[in-house]
Amino acid sequence: MSSTISSFLYLISGICFIIALRGLSHPSTSRAGNYCGVVGMLISIFTTLTLDVVQNYAMITIGLLIGGVIGAIIARKIQMTALPQLVAAFHSLVGLSACFVAIAAFYQPEAYGIGKLGLMKPGALLEVALGLAIGGITFTGSIVAFGKLQGTITSNPLVFSGQHAINALMCGIVITLVILLCFSQSPVAFWLIFFVALTLGFCLVLPIGGADMPIVVSMLNSYSGWAAAGIGFTLSNHLMIITGALVGSSGAILCYIMCKGMNRSFFSVIIGGFGNKSKDFQKSEPASNQISVREGDAGEAALILKKASSIVIVPGYGMAVAQAQHALREMANLLKDRGVVVRYAIHPVAGRMPGHMNVLLAEANVPYEEVLELEEVNSQFEQTDVAFVIGANDVTNPAAKNDPSSPIYGMPILDVENAKSVLFTKRSMAFGYAGVENDLFFRKNTLMLFGDAKKMCEKIIQSLN
Amino acid sequence: MSNISFADKLNNLAEEASNLALKAANLSAQANTATIDYYSQAKSMPILHDSGFNPTVVGLTIFALACFVGYYVVWRVTPALHSPLMAITNAISSVIIVGALIAASPNSMNFSSIIGFFAVILASVNIAGGFLVTERMLTMFNKNLK
Numbered sequence: 386m387s388s389t390i391s392s393f394l395y396l397i398s399g400i401c402f403i404i405a406l407r408g409l410s411h412p413s414t415s416r417a418g419n420y421c422g423v424v425g426m427l428i429s430i431f432t433t434l435t436l437d438v439v440q441n442y443a444m445i446t447i448g449l450l451i452g453g454v455i456g457a458i459i460a461r462k463i464q465m466t467a468l469p470q471l472v473a474a475f476h477s478l479v480g481l482s483a484c485f486v487a488i489a490a491f492y493q494p495e496a497y498g499i500g501k502l503g504l505m506k507p508g509a510l511l512e513v514a515l516g517l518a519i520g521g522i523t524f525t526g527s528i529v530a531f532g533k534l535q536g537t538i539t540s541n542p543l544v545f546s547g548q549h550a551i552n553a554l555m556c557g558i559v560i561t562l563v564i565l566l567c568f569s570q571s572p573v574a575f576w577l578i579f580f581v582a583l584t585l586g587f588c589l590v591l592p593i594g595g596a597d598m599p600i601v602v603s604m605l606n607s608y609s610g611w612a613a614a615g616i617g618f619t620l621s622n623h624l625m626i627i628t629g630a631l632v633g634s635s636g637a638i639l640c641y642i643m644c645k646g647m648n649r650s651f652f653s654v655i656i657g658g659f660g661n662k663s664k665d666f667q668k669s670e671p672a673s674n675q676i677s678v679r680e681g682d683a684g685e686a687a688l689i690l691k692k693a694s695s696i697v698i699v700p701g702y703g704m705a706v707a708q709a710q711h712a713l714r715e716m717a718n719l720l721k722d723r724g725v726v727v728r729y730a731i732h733p734v735a736g737r738m739p740g741h742m743n744v745l746l747a748e749a750n751v752p753y754e755e756v757l758e759l760e761e762v763n764s765q766f767e768q769t770d771v772a773f774v775i776g777a778n779d780v781t782n783p784a785a786k787n788d789p790s791s792p793i794y795g796m797p798i799l800d801v802e803n804a805k806s807v808l809f810t811k812r813s814m815a816f817g818y819a820g821v822e823n824d825l826f827f828r829k830n831t832l833m834l835f836g837d838a839k840k841m842c843e844k845i846i847q848s849l850n
Numbered sequence: 851m852s853n854i855s856f857a858d859k860l861n862n863l864a865e866e867a868s869n870l871a872l873k874a875a876n877l878s879a880q881a882n883t884a885t886i887d888y889y890s891q892a893k894s895m896p897i898l899h900d901s902g903f904n905p906t907v908v909g910l911t912i913f914a915l916a917c918f919v920g921y922y923v924v925w926r927v928t929p930a931l932h933s934p935l936m937a938i939t940n941a942i943s944s945v946i947i948v949g950a951l952i953a954a955s956p957n958s959m960n961f962s963s964i965i966g967f968f969a970v971i972l973a974s975v976n977i978a979g980g981f982l983v984t985e986r987m988l989t990m991f992n993k994n995l996k
Contacts, residue, residue, distance in 0.1 A: 407923050412930070419984050425942070433951045436955075448954060452977075453978040479940065496952055609943045616946055740930060748990050
């Protein structure tokens with residue numbers, strides 16, 4: 386196929402990807418968008434296969450089949466609650482394949498028309514090295530994120546002294562090596578870039594705690610895009626540049642939204658150790674003016690819910706852990722049958738990835754219109770009889786508005802305190818991720834329901850019947 | 851006599867004509883190579899590169915514009931669909947498979963083509979997995995639309 390036709394087809398597939406993202410502006414257009422993305426991907430693969438350089442179809446077909454089958458099986462089997470770790474795992478694959486393509490390009494530049502082994506243009510070397518470095522960081526960073534989300538690595542921030550200095554040093558080493566590589570063409574420098582980038586990715590994510598994961602996952606999403614764009618520059622492939630830029634900016638925007646949802650700067654998240662920083666705060670004895678909390682059981686909760694005419698449910702990561710979304714939906718259905726108006730309030734950073742709660746509620750067949758974002762719902766709490774908080778804590782803490790000394794001060798919260806009464810479903814009185822006391826627990830109109838979120842919902846359902 | 855000389859003249863004329871034809875063929879061949887030379891020289895003329903046809907500059911132009919497109923398109927994505935957004939961007943960033951396919955393409959097995967083969971596998975796991983998971987999520991959202 387002539388290069389004019391193939392470039393044109395690559396352009397079409399780039400446009401398909403843009404339309405795919407555009408489709409996500411509303412659920413009704415989203416599936417058509419997804420199909421458009423699939424078509425774009427198929428066009429790009431078939432166009433590549435018709436290029437003159439491609440000869441070994443047997444090996445390529447085997448590779449495509451193995452990968453496709455594995456991917457399809459994973460996508461079918463995965464539970465929706467395990468979605469964040471799945472996305473993290475997928476990011477690591479993009480990172481690793483970016484590294485592999487960079488390595489292949491370095492050892493066989495003839496195939497891509499960018500010079501000969503040991504005689505590559507400095508510009509091409511720079512692009513290869515950038516793709517390799519970003520790919521390496523994405524790969525190990527995503528593996529650590531996966532481990533933390535899966536629970537195989539502790540989700541507590543792991544901070545040790547001198548960590549930032551070491552990370553900064555490694556960044557410096559990578560940059561130096563990239564410059565060195567451009568002038569020397571040395572394979573040693575090339576491999577050193579790879580290994581230092583791998584270590585750097587590992588060290589960057591390790592100090593970041595569990596609840597900051599939405600930011601980390603978005604950041605890695607963004608990196609996987611930049612890595613693809615870097616490789617696109619190497620191969621002078623405009624489709625890869627377009628797609629890399631789209632994915633990179635998408636991840637960056639999500640990152641920004643998540644940081645805003647926590648009122649934290651991106652830099653402070655990367656430096657890590659939110660939980661640790663507030664240790665002193667945590668250790669100071671709980672406020673002296675506190676009264677003991679009012680603890681209730683499912684029966685009392687059912688009574689309060691029955692009397693209400695409108696309730697707002699505030700789900701958090703605890704709901705995901707307990708897989709309580711189906712029981713919750715059943716409970717909401719019973720209440721709706723009694724004429725209670727039920728809505729759901731989603732904080733931008735609830736859960737472990739952007740939009741995590743929305744997916745779980747959608748899985749449990751909660752109508753799309755009942756699920757509201759923070760800005761839409763906050764003014765409505767005053768007219769709400771009961772706020773039912775299930776597995777969330779910090780995102781409801783009024784200290785974010787009232788207490789300038791609190792580590793979460795300035796974070797946008799859901800104003801559940803304005804509701805006439807508040808029900809908290811929690812496993813214990815333990816602190817949330819930020820490690821701060823929530824005043825709301827000690828208020829008169831708050832009822833604490835201790836226990837597993839799912840079991841609590843089931844008990845409330847029994848009492849309602 | 852005159853008949854013979856006439857025939858000779860004819861013969862001479864024919865020879866001259868064929869010589870001329872040969873010369874013409876040679877000249878046209880020369881012209882041909884000259885044109886080809888001219889075009890190939892024109893193609894590699896550095897002046898074209900300096901006037902914005904440098905592939906890196908073209909790439910950067912496309913990159914910058916695509917970043918803006920991405921920015922405006924992604925801000926319009928409804929927050930409820932941020933998880934599918936991550937899954938689909940993850941799937942499309944596997945467009946890196948284009949590079950992997952080229953790496954895996956030579957008939958002879960060597961280090962690069964084996965690395966490329968693994969890159970093809972990884973990227974296709976991502977493509978299949980990413981699009982199917984997105985589809986699963988979007989189906990759930992659509993089911994709950996009124």
